[in-house]
Amino acid sequence: MDYIDKNPYSKFKVGLDETHREILSTEELKRIEEKQIQIERLAVVRDIFVFACYTGLSFSDITKLSHTHLQQRADGKEWIIINRSKTNNRCRIPLLPKAKEILKKYEDYPKISGKAILLPVLTNQKMNSYLKELGDICGINKNITMHIARHTFATTVTLSNGVPIETVSKLLGHSSLKTTQIYAKVLDQKIAEDMELLESKLNQV
Structure with missing residues (x-):
């Protein structure tokens, strides 16, 4: 309404707190993959979680994943x-x-027979509840959720294994590299390995 001639908030800056993203280590992921599970609902949820760890897809994207999304490339x-x-x-x-x-395993799964979807995904609430149970039986003291799978793909599965951050960004569908760089911050182990490699190269000179 032009009652004041200056914006009183013009010099006010909002600071962003650094976010901590929980991820699974290679050993923890392997433990989940290899765990013998007799309870069907937990075995299914484990498979879908592992699938997310190796594709980086979010819960909502896995829910709608169908045959139309699979393509044979050149x-x-x-x-x-x-x-x-x-x-x-x-x-x-x-x-x-x-x-x-995992996709092969669920090709003829009765609960999704005749449906377009590729995996028998439950509600997000149920998935996360069963994942907590899965974490307990695998002895992993972390709050495992479907979102952790995406973080694990970005770090443990790809960046830690030398996949360039630009490629990871494309795989995750990020519109900005800045978003992907959040994941790179958590990889102290990768920094240590890269510096060791540099050290060995410098010693050869």
Whole structure:
């Protein structure tokens, strides 16, 4: 209403707190993958969680994942090509063997027979509740959720294994590299390994 001639908040800055993203280590992920589970609901949830760890897809994207999202590319490999529910950014993800294996396992699963979807995903609430149970039986003292799977893909599965951050950004469907750089911050182990490699190269000179 032009009652004041200056904006009293013009020099006010809002600071952003650094976010801590929980991830699973290689050993923890392996423990979940290899755990013998007799209870069917937990075994299914485990498989879907592991699938997310090897594709980086979010819960909502896995929920809508169908045959139309699978494409055979010129390289002969099968890819997932999907627009993210959250941002509508396109993700192009080559299927890793572990993810492929899980899709194969549920090809004729009765609960999704005749449906377009590829995996028998429960509600997010139920998934996270069962994942907590899964964490307990695997002896992992972390609050395991479907979102942790996406973080684990970004760090433990890709960045830690030398996949360039630009590639990880594309796989996750991020519109900005800044978003992906949040994951790079948590990789002290990777920094240590890279510096060791540098040290050995410098010693050879």
